[in-house]
Amino acid sequence: MRYFIDVILPIPLQKLFTYQITEAEAEFLKPGIRVAVPFGKTKIYTGLVFRIHNQAPTAYDAKEIHQILDDIPIVNQTQIELWQWISSYYMCTLGDVMRAALPSAFILESETVITKSNVEAIDESILKDDEFLIYEALHHQSSLKIHDISSILDKKNVLPVIKRLIEKEAITVEEEVYEKYKPKLVRYVKLHANFSSEHALQSLLEKLNRAPKQRDVVMTLFSISATTKKPVKVKDLTTESGASSQIVKSLIDKGVLEEYFIQTDRVQYEGEDNEASKQLNEHQEIALKEVQTSFETNNVTLLHGVTSSGKTEIYVKLIEEVLNSGKQVLYLLPEIALTTQLVTRLQNYFGEQVAIFHSKYSVHERVEVWNNVLSSSAKAKIVLGARSSIFLPFNNLGLIIVDEEHEQSFKQFDPAPRYHARDTAVVIAAMHKAKVLLGSATPSLESYFNAKQGKYGFVELMHRHNNVLMPDIELVDIKDKHKRKRMTGHFSDRLIEEITEVLEEGKQVILFQNRRGFSPIVECNTCGHSPQCPNCDVSLTYHQYRSQLRCHYCGYVAAMPQSCEACGSTDLDTKGFGTEQIEEEVKQLFPKANVARMDLDTTRGKYGYEKIITALEQQEIDILVGTQMLTKGLDFRNVKLVGIMNADNMLNFPDFRAHERSFQLMVQVSGRAGRTDERGKVLIQTYNPFHNILQQVSTNSYVEMFKEQMDDRYNFKYPPIYKQIKITLKHKDYNRTETASIWFAKSLRQFFGDAVLGPEAPPVARIRNQYHKNILVKIPKKQSLAKTKEAIIKINNSFSSIKDFRSVKVILNVDNF
Ligand code: ADP
Ligand code: ZN
């Protein structure tokens, strides 16, 4: 009998690959174990065992595997089922899912290793200088890697040298698989075994009388181990004794102390004891009961709770309950909200049981969380994470909370799998028989619709904690203000008055502008030319701080020109405005205030965001100018005024969700005002104060907004009434993109008729030198989604068999955002 395995490889292959294994291997292997396998002529990949069987592949001879990498599965059966669901629902390969799901440290890489050739000795005179350096190095070291060679030669591109050396038979090259993840080791010390007897110890201490510092260290070691009864870290020893690490080292060298290493978890919680959860207020109490009752009959429940109603406290009660039953909890948040206050809040309640899974963490930290979840460790009972944490190896999940469920960042845009973490969470929960709570002050139309249809349970919490009033929202007509000359830069007289008053009271202000940079367009007053990105069809944004023009799509940067590149005129003007310009104006208007800015440009790096949040909390900032980053679940006690600089560009954004999003964004930023005792104030500047969305924001009328937007979605056949799949074609040649997309759309129309829209160029039709065309397929609820996808896949297969189209990239985006 012959044995085979089907393996998922972390590359976008349509099919799984089959390898041959021995009987012993077949007995050992299980789905979810990693194996190193050869692929193509020279490559080695990490694959994941999917299935073990006895059928030889018919199309090719199965190769043997290189080695088995795990003792036990690192991916469990539920996860493999989930991967299959994602791959079929979101129309991508299992390899795509594997790449997204596993921390990159789990996907071994093949790396080239260079060794001396077997040829006895070569004529060294044929070697050029750089070649000789490498050849000689190999006499001292048995093997070198590419980066070693780079550092020996002090240059990046060493491949030509390696190639020449191979040709001259001086070296050989082999591929080696290595494990990238190395657990961090912590250094510990103990007294050397030689001194374990009373007698030996006595004479040691006598000897050390002449070296008081060393004696101190030894005595401290005793006292630490006596009190903690645990291994002693070198770090603790030096801190406690006040001795330098040099002294510890000399004791080790002398053989008095012995050092050893223990693998440790990088992500550690170093907090006080846990705090008791808060007593719920009467409204929260009712809402909690309703959620619990709803869970008796619904797997998914939507909690619509206004900003500052204390949704988190309800989550905490539910989490306590699930933990008591011994199950795991997944708490999903938008990426950006993760870096802040909520983490501390949950750690205060649940201490070490909280694990955080975050893209700003290193791969090592992520591997540790993975392993803790896999082993159901007490350190990962609650995982607080962004969208990719749905891939963690839970085995006993009781509850998933999706906080800020309306956030679009839950949908992965690029690369595949283009999954929605909220929707995927619902599927995972069903696999675990767990419950899902979706929470938001501004639910997505999708979730609210599902709740209204009875598909989800529904609970409302309409009172702010402490009965603080909802903020008072005022719309400021800036068209009128301009006419009457009541504007200073981008500030209306009303906004200036309110800021002045709030600053006098010692309270803080948040100003919201959803564009970063100084201004999005530079324009020549003489000829009308404005500088464009050479790689994309967009105007470059002016960043005054560095005097640069930047493309926000591809990252292109150029110095701000002194004169127009078209006509040479020096009369250049800027149009539109971003956060940088607001920051500058506000500094001029309020020279005594401390002003800070929070946008992508000021929050790069691991703690960039936290620093600004902390400064605001500690009231080192009077006025904070920022983009939508400001909206994400922040809780500031002292912010009394929120100013929205311009509501119109959000409302006019060309997307069928623009109105829904504008409503969510404005209500969320407004919710940052007056969260404690005093009523907050919000000023929204607009050219169009009678816009329905603005009226609905100012009266906090979610339901009205929902009804009106749903009418549009019915009329124009948009989600959530219809499902949709967006197909994007990309190519560097405009004409080819055009012909290819016309072909694709025509084929789709043969199946779906009028339900196909496009091809259409998106608002930015060229990005990174690739032309884009979009085609939209609208799918009525009664039409089979599976059949629809089958048809699309069929068309896509015929498409890629056409020679001219092979180089055109096709992106399938199910439930696109
Ligand atoms: P939401 O997420 O609904 O906007 P939060 O959960 O952040 O609201 O709560 C708003 C503020 O009110 C927080 O500072 C929170 O600590 C406080 N709070 C909410 N409920 C209670 C309660 N029952 N007891 C004490 N403080 C509460
Ligand atoms: Zn010009």
Ligand code: ZN
């Ligand atoms: Zn660009």
